[in-house]
Structures are given as structure tokens and as C-alpha cells.
Amino acid sequence: MWKTPFGPIVERVIEVNGLTRRFKRTLAVDDLSFEVASGRVTGFLGPNGAGKTTTMRLILGLDRPTAGQATLGGRPYRSLRRPLTHVGALLDATAVHGGRRAEQHLRWLASSNGLSARRIGGLLELVGLGEAGGKRISGFSLGMKQRLGIAAALLGDPATLLLDEPVNGLDPEGIRWTRQLLRSLAAEGRTVLVSSHLMSEMALTADHLVVIGRGRLLADAPISELVRPGTSLEDVFMELVSEGAR
């Protein structure tokens, strides 16, 4: 159903509803509700510790919510069959085994969802690892690992992408490349949710922003609405975060 709306139709693909996650003393995610539509880049913004990673892990079924739920096309992630064909995710790019070659890492991942290994070569080219595909990951820089993580996310040609701080540690060229890739993926009609703690980066990448602080929703609006004449997005962010802290 929700794999088809490639095109201009804006559809709510990711739905987060009253999502709450408490770790002993910290309330990492606090009654959070928002929706992510297809065909645009949605920036998921908040200072460090705001709960972005926890929210993404909850959406991906890696962690169980204390309350509320997150669904993809109306279904919880864990109920998806061959999930990589629906959703591509990049959480922690360094969480890979250094002993494998890049191409081997993608091969087991493809196999786990019954995907053909034929796309691997092309994907490695696409993310700029054409030369490095046969090299062991232990020799990769952080930027190369981020690129490998993006290739892994694209493996199943998913309609939805969830990327947690994908430009962290990238050089300016890598940042620019990632930005353009995300924009072109959204232009193809895909749903792109990308987190960052950097307002300036999101201002250039996202069409829509979901801003959180201390696990709570602070804003959910198109970028154009958030920026008023005479204020920078940075100012708006600081204002939102300090209001949220009160």
C-alpha cells in the first residue's frame, strides 16, 4: 500500500502516537506524537540527549515503548515481512564488524531479506565506495562507514528511510553529498526522516521539521512556517529549546 505512493501525493507513512520510553530515572521520550509524510525530507531535530535516537529505535522495534506506539504504513515495524524492502535505516554507522569487507557486509544483509546481491556493486558505486568495496571495514574512516551505512539502508530499495545523524563526522564534501542524496530520494517520492542536532544543517536539507527537546514535541511544521522574516532558523531553534526546558 504505502510502498506505491511514489509521486506528489503526500501520505502519512510514519506515525508516532503518544510514544513514551522511560529508562529508570530518565524519561527519554515523553508522550511524543507526530507523523512523517512521503515525498519530502523531514528533519528530526533536537539537542543532544533530546531522545532522537531512542525514538528511532522505538520506530524500528529495537526497543519497546513504555507507552504509545509507532507504526509504518499503519503497521508496527516488527510485523513487516522482509522489512528492508520497506524501510532502510542507519543508526550507528560504526556498529559494524571491522573484519568483514564492505561488500561482504552488504551481502549478508541482502541475503537476510532474500534480496539479490546484484545491486551491491552499483550501490557501492553510488555511495562512492566503488574502490573500497573489497576492503576490510576496519580500515574505513568514519565518513566511509557512514557511506556504507547509507548503502545498507538503500539495499532493499525502500520507500522509507530513517537516518540517525548521518552527517556526523563527515567532511564538507560528504555533507553536501548526503544532503543531495536525501533530497533526491525524497523527490522520488520516498519518505525520509533524518535526525540532527545541527539546525544549520537541517535548514539546508529538510522541507519539514519535527523538533523535540527532553523527549517532548516542541514544533512540527514546514521550515517556511518556522522561519519568520528577520529571524534565522538557528534563533527559532534556540527559542524553542529554551522554552521546552522550562
Added chain:
Amino acid sequence: MNTVNAEWIKLRTLRSTWWTMGIAVLVALVLTALGAGAVISRWDPGQAPGQAAMGIVVAVYVGVILAQLPLGMLGVMTISGEHASGMIDTTHVATPAKSRVLLAKAVVLAGFAIIGSLFIAVPGYLYGRAVAAEFNPSALPADAWPVIGGGTLMIVVTTLLGLALGALLRNGAAAMAALMAIVLLLPFVARMLPWGDWANVLLPTYPALQLIEQVPDIMPTWVAFTVLGGWAVVPLIIAALVGRR
């Protein structure tokens, strides 16, 4: 099947897998050859062909279970390594059913352990027959099968117990210590206790040693197989249930 394929690719694309397997097989083969040679040299010249064949099989499977600890370590690392690197999250994003991942790892490791045991047993057996040629050993006698089954099962059990402990404890060193305690230390301690026989029946090592005819029989063969097999199945079920939370 996809999950099994993926786990097989994971296992075979790590050099440590082949190093561990290579060293385990090599060391066990050398010790098997030395052990078989020593045992055969002490045989009485009147040894019947059937007894000779049986003696070779027993010597070979004593060698096979020497490879259990490296393979147990492989079982541990298969899962603790993913926890250490954080790659376990990628595994679960790709395959949300955790118990399916654990089962696939178990299938791949069990197959790997069986093939490893054959790499020790087959050359060891042929070598034994060559050394014992003067006794004209017969083809495999019927009572060799419990020995073959028991020795093979022991190496599979230790590998899968390593996997279950790695899944439960997540930490490789802790899981390895627990594995050695169960397989080596506790049976040793049990021998010195008054109720040691009961502990021996319940731990995996004595049933295995009984099946490969290294210790006196204290339980029926089917009990030995059941207890031994239980040490592979039950900890894996516990790990799967704990992982659901």
C-alpha cells in the same frame, strides 16, 4: 532460510572463524593420531577384527571432543561479537524476530561443528586403520554408532551451549568462562562430592564420556543422549525466551 543464509555468510566471512576451526581441527588431529598410535601399540596380538575397529573409533572420538572448546568459543563469539560491535541492531532491523536469528545461528553452527568433527574423525579413522592394519579391523561394528553419535553430539552441544551463553550474557569473556565452568570445572568438582554421581548425570560431560566409552556406565545410553542433547536445546530456549523481553 534467508536468515540461515545470512548467518552462514556472516560466519564464513570472518577470518577468525577459519583460524578457530583450523587450529581446532589441526590440534585434535595431531592428538588423535598420537592417541590412536599409543592405544594400538598396547593391544594384545589376539585382538579380534571387530574389537580393533571399535578401539579405533573410540580413540578417534576422544580426539574429536578435544576440539569442543574452540568450537564453543566460536559459538560464543557468533553472538557476543555482534553485541560488542553493536551490529546486533542491524541484524534485528533486518530480521525483527530475535528467536529466528538465534535459531539460524544455531543451525549454521551445528552444521559447522558436525563438518569440523568429520574433518577430525575421517582422517583419524583412516590413520587408525592404517596403523592397526595387522589386526585386520572389521567395517564399523554396530556398537560404534553410539560412540560416533555421542562424540558428534558433544561437540555440537558445546558449540550451541556457547551460543546460548553468549546470547544470555552478551559478554564474550563471561560466556566463555561460564562454558568452561559447565563443561570442565563442574564435572571435575562433582567427582569429589558424595552426590557427585547425580551431578554427573545432570551435567553434559559425563554422559558424553560414557557414550565414547571413557568412563563406567552409570546411566542408560538413551538417558546419556537425552541429557547431552538437553544441554544444547534448553539453554537456547531460555536464551530465546529471555531475548523476547
